[in-house]
Amino acid sequence: MAPFDPERERAILDATMELLSEVGYDRMSIDQIAKRAKASKATIYRRWQGKPELVVDVICRRFDMDGPEGADTGSLRGDLAAVFRGLCETVERKHTLIIGLSSTLLSHQELARTLRAHLRARDFDAVREPVERAVKRGELSGPVDAGRLFTIAEALVWHRMIFAGPPFGPEFVAESVDGVLMPLVTAWSKG
Numbered sequence: 001m002a003p004f005d006p007e008r009e010r011a012i013l014d015a016t017m018e019l020l021s022e023v024g025y026d027r028m029s030i031d032q033i034a035k036r037a038k039a040s041k042a043t044i045y046r047r048w049q050g051k052p053e054l055v056v057d058v059i060c061r062r063f064d065m066d067g068p069e070g071a072d073t074g075s076l077r078g079d080l081a082a083v084f085r086g087l088c089e090t091v092e093r094k095h096t097l098i099i100g101l102s103s104t105l106l107s108h109q110e111l112a113r114t115l116r117a118h119l120r121a122r123d124f125d126a127v128r129e130p131v132e133r134a135v136k137r138g139e140l141s142g143p144v145d146a147g148r149l150f151t152i153a154e155a156l157v158w159h160r161m162i163f164a165g166p167p168f169g170p171e172f173v174a175e176s177v178d179g180v181l182m183p184l185v186t187a188w189s190k191g
Contacts, residue, residue, distance in 0.1 A: 001062050004047050008037075008039060009047065011037040011039065012033060012034075012039055012043075012044055012054070013057065013058055014037070015033050015036035015037035016028070016033050016055065016058050017097075018036065019032055020097065020101075022029040025101060025104040025111070026053070026104065026109065030044055030051055033054070037054060038164060052108070052110045052111040052113075052114040053114055055101075056107060056111070056115050056118050059101070059115065060115075060118050068071065075139070076133075076134035076139045076185065077128060077177060077182055079130030079134070080130060080153075080182065080185070081173055081177045083097070083127060084157075084173050084177055084181065085168075086126070087154060087157050088168035088173065089168075091157045091158065091161055095161050105145070123149050124146035125146075127147075127150045127153070128146035130143045131143065134185075135189070140186065140189035141190050142189045144185050144188045145188070148188070149181070149188075151161075152180065152181065152184060153176070153181060156181075160172060179180075
């Protein structure tokens with residue numbers, strides 16, 4: 001089978017995103033997506049098993065669900081701040097879609113299962129690499145679970161988004177990194 005055409009894939013993902021925003025998950029159909037993307041249903045089903053997989057692809061791949069890229073700043077604190085700022089930017093870009101889908105995730109178990117399965121397979125290199133560098137530099141006494149650290153960072157950002165709202169300014173980044181993430185990482189590395 002020939003590889004999937006990237007332009008065709010982009011058109012389908014764009015059409016899905018547009019329809020999600022316009023009519024929501026429940027009222028969106030594969031027929032509508034195909035029509036909007038100028039693709040056949042067979043083309044869509046060749047790449048995705050169904051609507052849940054397609055929507056999860058939009059959520060995860062199109063919106064950097066695997067986490068932001070971090071820079072090597074020379075210190076664990078600087079690296080965590082860079083990763084955390086990137087996470088804030090990612091959440092600001094996708095929050096409307098995720099919040100809009102939150103009630104759908106409760107009522108459509110197939111979509112929720114598909115999203116959870118993808119989330120378990122996430123790549124945490126953006127967090128793992130700064131932690132490994134910190135261990136090599138002697139800033140940490142041992143390794144730390146990158147997935148666990150990313151989950152805490154993500155929870156801080158989503159809590160802020162849902163309950164207090166943006167902006168995610170420098171004060172929020174500093175408070176989160178210095179008051180929560182650095183103490184946790186330090187404690188976890190000893191433990």
